[in-house]
Amino acid sequence: MINVAILGYGTVGSGVYEVLTKNAESIKKKAGDEIRVKYILDIRDFSDAPNAHLFTKDFNVILNDPEVSIVAEVIGGIRPSYDFTKAALLAGKSVVTSNKELVANKGYELLKIAKEKGISYLFEASVGGGIPIIRPMHQCLAANEIEEITGILNGTTNYILTKMINERLSFDEVLKDAQKKGYAEANPDADVLGIDACRKIAILSSLAFSMQVSPDKIHTEGITGISLTDVEYAKATSSVIKLLGRSVLNSDGTVSAMVAPFIIASSNPLANVDDVFNAILVKGDSIGDVMFYGRGAGKLPTASAVVADIIDASKGRRDIFWGEVDYENVRDFNTYEHEFYVRTTDASVDMKATVYGIFGSVKRIVREDMPSGEYTFLTKSFTEAQMKENVEKLAAAGCCKVGSVIRVL
Amino acid sequence: MINVAILGYGTVGSGVYEVLTKNAESIKKKAGDEIRVKYILDIRDFSDAPNAHLFTKDFNVILNDPEVSIVAEVIGGIRPSYDFTKAALLAGKSVVTSNKELVANKGYELLKIAKEKGISYLFEASVGGGIPIIRPMHQCLAANEIEEITGILNGTTNYILTKMINERLSFDEVLKDAQKKGYAEANPDADVLGIDACRKIAILSSLAFSMQVSPDKIHTEGITGISLTDVEYAKATSSVIKLLGRSVLNSDGTVSAMVAPFIIASSNPLANVDDVFNAILVKGDSIGDVMFYGRGAGKLPTASAVVADIIDASKGRRDIFWGEVDYENVRDFNTYEHEFYVRTTDASVDMKATVYGIFGSVKRIVREDMPSGEYTFLTKSFTEAQMKENVEKLAAAGCCKVGSVIRVL
Numbered sequence: 001m002i003n004v005a006i007l008g009y010g011t012v013g014s015g016v017y018e019v020l021t022k023n024a025e026s027i028k029k030k031a032g033d034e035i036r037v038k039y040i041l042d043i044r045d046f047s048d049a050p051n052a053h054l055f056t057k058d059f060n061v062i063l064n065d066p067e068v069s070i071v072a073e074v075i076g077g078i079r080p081s082y083d084f085t086k087a088a089l090l091a092g093k094s095v096v097t098s099n100k101e102l103v104a105n106k107g108y109e110l111l112k113i114a115k116e117k118g119i120s121y122l123f124e125a126s127v128g129g130g131i132p133i134i135r136p137m138h139q140c141l142a143a144n145e146i147e148e149i150t151g152i153l154n155g156t157t158n159y160i161l162t163k164m165i166n167e168r169l170s171f172d173e174v175l176k177d178a179q180k181k182g183y184a185e186a187n188p189d190a191d192v193l194g195i196d197a198c199r200k201i202a203i204l205s206s207l208a209f210s211m212q213v214s215p216d217k218i219h220t221e222g223i224t225g226i227s228l229t230d231v232e233y234a235k236a237t238s239s240v241i242k243l244l245g246r247s248v249l250n251s252d253g254t255v256s257a258m259v260a261p262f263i264i265a266s267s268n269p270l271a272n273v274d275d276v277f278n279a280i281l282v283k284g285d286s287i288g289d290v291m292f293y294g295r296g297a298g299k300l301p302t303a304s305a306v307v308a309d310i311i312d313a314s315k316g317r318r319d320i321f322w323g324e325v326d327y328e329n330v331r332d333f334n335t336y337e338h339e340f341y342v343r344t345t346d347a348s349v350d351m352k353a354t355v356y357g358i359f360g361s362v363k364r365i366v367r368e369d370m371p372s373g374e375y376t377f378l379t380k381s382f383t384e385a386q387m388k389e390n391v392e393k394l395a396a397a398g399c400c401k402v403g404s405v406i407r408v409l
Numbered sequence: 410m411i412n413v414a415i416l417g418y419g420t421v422g423s424g425v426y427e428v429l430t431k432n433a434e435s436i437k438k439k440a441g442d443e444i445r446v447k448y449i450l451d452i453r454d455f456s457d458a459p460n461a462h463l464f465t466k467d468f469n470v471i472l473n474d475p476e477v478s479i480v481a482e483v484i485g486g487i488r489p490s491y492d493f494t495k496a497a498l499l500a501g502k503s504v505v506t507s508n509k510e511l512v513a514n515k516g517y518e519l520l521k522i523a524k525e526k527g528i529s530y531l532f533e534a535s536v537g538g539g540i541p542i543i544r545p546m547h548q549c550l551a552a553n554e555i556e557e558i559t560g561i562l563n564g565t566t567n568y569i570l571t572k573m574i575n576e577r578l579s580f581d582e583v584l585k586d587a588q589k590k591g592y593a594e595a596n597p598d599a600d601v602l603g604i605d606a607c608r609k610i611a612i613l614s615s616l617a618f619s620m621q622v623s624p625d626k627i628h629t630e631g632i633t634g635i636s637l638t639d640v641e642y643a644k645a646t647s648s649v650i651k652l653l654g655r656s657v658l659n660s661d662g663t664v665s666a667m668v669a670p671f672i673i674a675s676s677n678p679l680a681n682v683d684d685v686f687n688a689i690l691v692k693g694d695s696i697g698d699v700m701f702y703g704r705g706a707g708k709l710p711t712a713s714a715v716v717a718d719i720i721d722a723s724k725g726r727r728d729i730f731w732g733e734v735d736y737e738n739v740r741d742f743n744t745y746e747h748e749f750y751v752r753t754t755d756a757s758v759d760m761k762a763t764v765y766g767i768f769g770s771v772k773r774i775v776r777e778d779m780p781s782g783e784y785t786f787l788t789k790s791f792t793e794a795q796m797k798e799n800v801e802k803l804a805a806a807g808c809c810k811v812g813s814v815i816r817v818l
Contacts, residue, residue, distance in 0.1 A: 130699065136541040142439045142717045144432070285709075288703065292702075306552075
């Protein structure tokens with residue numbers, strides 16, 4: 001009998017309880033032993049719930065119970081999750097979690113304690129909800145040097161962009177709809193500003209490149225600046241706009257990582273990942289491109305990933321680890337190179353000469369029902385620093401207003 | 410030091426050697442010990458190769474060397490692979506393989522020996538080339554009851570169908586091109602008749618439903634009957650034709666499994682899997698749809714999956730197992746139910762009445778540049794047995810010729 005405590009009885013926590021109960025038989029077969037929920041920690045009152053006898057408000061009850069060998073931390077955030085996790089690990093209890101913020105920021109420290117104690121700290125559910133990605137990346141790609149990771153890592157923003165593309169609605173309209181459907185929070189900042197995606201690409205980078213990549217060092221942009229007009233221009237070049245988390249291993253061992261909207265060609269497998277789905281494209285030196293696709297959030301998908309980790313922890317799986325934080329391991333954002341999409345408005349007739357003077361040769365994009373005065377183009381490859389300068393020059397030239405600048409994958 | 414023998418130095422075997430050599434440093438880190446190729450078995454002469462000293466033509470040299478703890482069987486086929494594998498396992502050596510034919514037919518027996526001996530029999534590379542699928546399905550989905558598996562499991566046929574769809578070429582034209590490019594064998598039967606896909610869906614079914622599902626019991630059709638005309642009609646309904654391996658767990662514990670071309674809507678994530686890429690869509694009760702995508706074949710992708718298994722075997726991973734063969738576990742194909750696409754030629758004017766009389770209400774498909782005398786339609790759901798009878802009735806009615814019948818997913 002393996003005794004588990006669930007910390008937090010919100011969406012994921014109640015899902016973990018449900019999956020453990022519903023699939024108890026097959027889980028027992030896979031774990032080789034019965035897995036029982038002994039405690040659920042939540043500060044709220046659940047005295048009317050059918051499983052009311054499991055609830056406690058006191059973490060010390062769990063911490064001091066030697067029967068509890070696995071703790072599922074599904075509270076989220078840093079406090080009090082960090083303290084609970086650290087205490088549990090120090091007490092010799094394995095911890096599994098869906099908490100991306102904690103893993104992204106404190107992964108190295110917590111993995112180190114787990115390693116020293118000979119127990120597990122597992123976090124399959126922290127990226128991609130139920131999509132198996134942490135484990136396949138670590139284990140199945142063991143024979144590969146991972147070179148690049150590119151992912152649609154946030155379901156809320158992907159839902160919003162998909163609606164904008166398919167139904168020609170504005171960002172604000174779709175956001176309201178997403179909030180009504182429960183796909184976006186009342187305060188949607190963590191999603192639409194890219195913060196959530198940033199934590200996830202930080203975790204994937206840390207794992208793939210075996211060193212803690214701090215989310216603070218990853219340049220992050222959201223989708224609040226994406227207009228319907230940009231979506232239409234992208235469509236005219238058989239492309240779509242997606243919010244991507246992207247991380248590349250450079251030959252000097254540093255990492256180039258960022259979160260931003262990108263224009264990607266329809267032929268890219270990520271282009272067809274729609275609605276709340278997530279997908280992560282991993283490029284290995286031997287395997288080439290591999291993609292993992294599925295629901296990136298939701299009660300049961302996320303819960304099933306947490307439960308898979310509980311099973312693994314019960315079997316003593318503890319091979320995931322990465323090196324310590326090194327604030328120098330992320331390369332300066334200003335050196336990253338991309339091709340860019342630039343949309344201008346109120347463009348004057350001598351636009352072309354000015355644009356060519358600043359950017360060199362560009363490829364103009366035209367689309368149906370294009371209002372006069374819009375001059376939109378794709379540039380050749382520039383560093384972020386060069387591009388910033390170019391855009392400032394264009395704005396200063398006075399021949400147009402710069403509407404938007406988006407990177408092209 | 411872990412000593413490995415590679416059986417067979419063809420495409421995959423030489424790839425395994427290359428990956429083990431090229432990534433030796435990181436593999437050592439992941440395995441926790443150096444992995445060395447001590448022997449390569451091949452009946453051909455490699456005396457001029459730089460690694461000539463590793464070659465042997467005598468399997469007994471490997472079998473009788475107690476230093477060899479892992480054997481990579483990448484010969485393919487049943488003989489002599491089966492004998493070599495069995496002997497190696499009985500001698501206490503773990504075996505890893507890319508041999509789908511052997512795993513599909515003898516998996517239970519070989520897994521049982523490995524289990525009894527406390528060693529590993531691993532076969533990640535047998536399905537989906539380098540795509541991690543066996544391990545994620547077994548391990549990450551541990552918390553799920555798997556309900557359905559649907560996959561594009563053969564790169565050659567997917568390449569052919571993609572070319573037919575995108576370049577409007579006939580099956581024969583594309584097959585010739587694929588053979589020239591090395592994507593299809595001189596004798597393409599195993600691919601184009603669906604035999605390869607059948608072995609792979611047999612392995613996935615065995616693993617997902619924990620019982621050996623014999624390939625002999627799986628109804629299998631290839632793509633030789635798919636015409637460009639069918640591709641055009643599918644396109645007119647925003648669909649594509651793909652060769653799918655499909656396996657569903659029924660509520661009575663039996664499995665419905667088959668390989669056949671299916672018409673699938675463009676919105677299905679499998680519809681955008683093109684060229685030689687493979688993808689496997691797994692449906693779990695908690696996780697919903699998850700898809701794994703990547704190159705289903707090729708030297709280095711497949712080799713990297715074999716090497717990942719070598720690393721796992723070196724760490725004593727041996728949790729994969731399934732139950733014995735039960736020829737009653739696959740439900741009678743005649744009972745499977747689908748909607749169908751039917752294309753007829755030389756149709757007479759009273760066609761509609763005859764079709765409605767036999768199939769009930771149908772949905773006619775029209776397309777641009779459709780020749781007169783073609784009457785093509787989608788039916789409601791029928792069992793295979795009912796459909797066979799319906800098609801015979803239609804042929805007997807004398808109002809048309811039946812051109813093709815394809816299932817709709």
